[in-house]
Amino acid sequence: xxxxxxxxxxxxxxFVGIVVLLYSGFGLGRADLLPSALIxxxxxxxxxxxxxxxxxxxxxxDLVGEVRLVNVWATWCPTCAAEHDELARITGETGISIVGIxxxxxxxxxxxxxxxxxxxxxFHIIDARGDLGVDLGVYGAPxxxxxxxxxxxxxKQVGAVTADTWRNSMAPVxxxxxxxxx
Amino acid sequence: xxxxxxxxxAALCIAATLSPxxxxxxxxxxxxxxxxxxxxxxxxxxxxxxxxxxNIAGSDAPIASDLRRAVRRMLEEGRTDQEILAHLQxxxxxxxxxxxxxxxxxxxxxxxxxxxxxxxLLVLRRLGSRRDAVELTEEERARLDALGAEDP
Numbered sequence: 001x002x003x004x005x006x007x008x009x010x011x012x013x014x015f016v017g018i019v020v021l022l023y024s025g026f027g028l029g030r031a032d033l034l035p036s037a038l039i040x041x042x043x044x045x046x047x048x049x050x051x052x053x054x055x056x057x058x059x060x061x062d063l064v065g066e067v068r069l070v071n072v073w074a075t076w077c078p079t080c081a082a083e084h085d086e087l088a089r090i091t092g093e094t095g096i097s098i099v100g101i102x103x104x105x106x107x108x109x110x111x112x113x114x115x116x117x118x119x120x121x122x123f124h125i126i127d128a129r130g131d132l133g134v135d136l137g138v139y140g141a142p143x144x145x146x147x148x149x150x151x152x153x154x155x156k157q158v159g160a161v162t163a164d165t166w167r168n169s170m171a172p173v174x175x176x177x178x179x180x181x182x
Numbered sequence: 183x184x185x186x187x188x189x190x191x192a193a194l195c196i197a198a199t200l201s202p203x204x205x206x207x208x209x210x211x212x213x214x215x216x217x218x219x220x221x222x223x224x225x226x227x228x229x230x231x232x233x234x235x236x237n238i239a240g241s242d243a244p245i246a247s248d249l250r251r252a253v254r255r256m257l258e259e260g261r262t263d264q265e266i267l268a269h270l271q272x273x274x275x276x277x278x279x280x281x282x283x284x285x286x287x288x289x290x291x292x293x294x295x296x297x298x299x300x301x302x303l304l305v306l307r308r309l310g311s312r313r314d315a316v317e318l319t320e321e322e323r324a325r326l327d328a329l330g331a332e333d334p
Contacts, residue, residue, distance in 0.1 A: 037275035104244065130248040137273035139231035139245050 037137055043070070043151045044135035051102055051110055051124035058125050062099075064151035067177045068122070069098040069144055069170075071161075072133065074105040075113045077141040083160040088120035090166055096174060100124035103133055103141050146173050149181045210254050217257050224253050224266060229280050237280060 047059040063070070071087060073080040091098050100121040102110045107126055114124075127133055136145070139158075146155035155173045157165055212218035225239040230246045238246040238253075249270065256266045270278050282288045318326065 037271070037273055041272070129251070130244070131252070133245075134248050134252045135273065137231075137275075139274070 038145075038153050039156065041153055043145070043147050043153055044132065046125065046132050046135070048125040048127060048132065051100070051107060051114075051126055058123060060151060062123070063147060064149065066149050067096065067174055067181060068147050069096060069174075070101060070147055071098055071121070071145075072101045072103045072127075072136070072138050072141050072143045074103045074141050075109045076105065077103075079160045080142045081117070083142055083162070084117050086161055086163060086166065088118060089163075090161070091120045094171075094174070097122040101132060101136075102126050103138065104128065104130045144170075146170060146177070148177045210250070212254075220263060221254060221257055224257075224263060225250055227267070227280050228253070228270065229278050231274050231278060 043060060043063060045060050047057055049056060050058050069087075069090075073084075087098055090096065098121050100123070102124050104127065107128075110124070110126075114121075125132075130138070136143075137156075142160060144157040144161050145153050148154050154177060155170060157170060161170065210218075210221070212221065222239070226237050228238045228249060230236045230238050230241040230243055230249075232243045232245045233241050236246075238249045252270070253266060256269065261269070267279065276282050276285070276288070282291065284292050
């Protein structure tokens with residue numbers, strides 16, 4: 001009979017197990033943040049017009065050579081405006097260059113936006129239809145990639161780059177990549 | 183309410199449930215009906231990265247439209263369904279697939295139903311064998327009585 005009594009505990013144990021499993025789901029963080037699939041993969045090939053117009057087009061070759069940030073932004077994106085000053089501070093203080101991808105935007109509005117706020121970027125390419133965005137796994141703006149000197153993506157930040165995310169997540173990655181770059 | 187309005191409302195309700203979700207979106211013209219059929223299947227299987235629980239066929243989010251365009255472009259380039267799904271999975275992860283692949287992260291998802299069926303079968307067998315044990319033949323019952331055992 002002791003075995004049968006022991007079996008009575010099974011449903012309760014299963015129930016407690018399910019509760020623990022589901023409760024721990026609350027701690028998994030934001031469901032709208034996708035895992036970054038492109039980490040440690042090469043930055044996709046591109047050849048796109050520039051916002052400045054001079055030179056008229058830029059390609060992946062203009063990206064490689066040193067550790068850079070690649071920032072996907074647009075004038076329709078309020079968070080991009082919020083992170084603009086932080087990006088300017090980062091490039092000003094650390095000297096790392098930032099490449100802008102003007103994502104599904106009106107180029108004239110983008111130029112006006114930069115004229116008003118300042119342009120801390122190395123250059124901007126225009127991804128008017130979002131095709132490079134699809135190649136990059138972009139699903140919103142802003143997104144910021146850390147790309148190493150060989151053109152491999154090493155880190156992806158979805159959402160604004162803040163002083164905190166820079167200090168805690170991005171700066172260490174950039175520092176170790178720069179240390180590894182001859 | 184007249185019978186006619188009731189009928190009208192009923193017709194509207196039925197029409198609303200019948201209209202496919204993919205009718206929201208930009209229709210692409212394919213010369214090739216087979217290609218179009220594959221396109222419809224693919225965009226129904228791909229999940230919109232921005233809207234959490236809608237496929238890219240049913241979403242009017244800009245990213246869903248970009249992904250549909252990418253799927254169409256790859257179809258017209260002659261890529262296979264597997265290549266197209268792999269291409270997008272490389273960029274957006276397993277999240278984009280409504281039919282998740284078997285991997286260490288999803289093994290629980292795939293194995294749980296089989297395990298539950300197995301457990302159910304075991305329980306059924308156990309219950310069955312227990313009933314067999316209780317049913318004694320006339321002869322056995324007589325012997326049991328002779329031994330002086332009480333009824334269980």
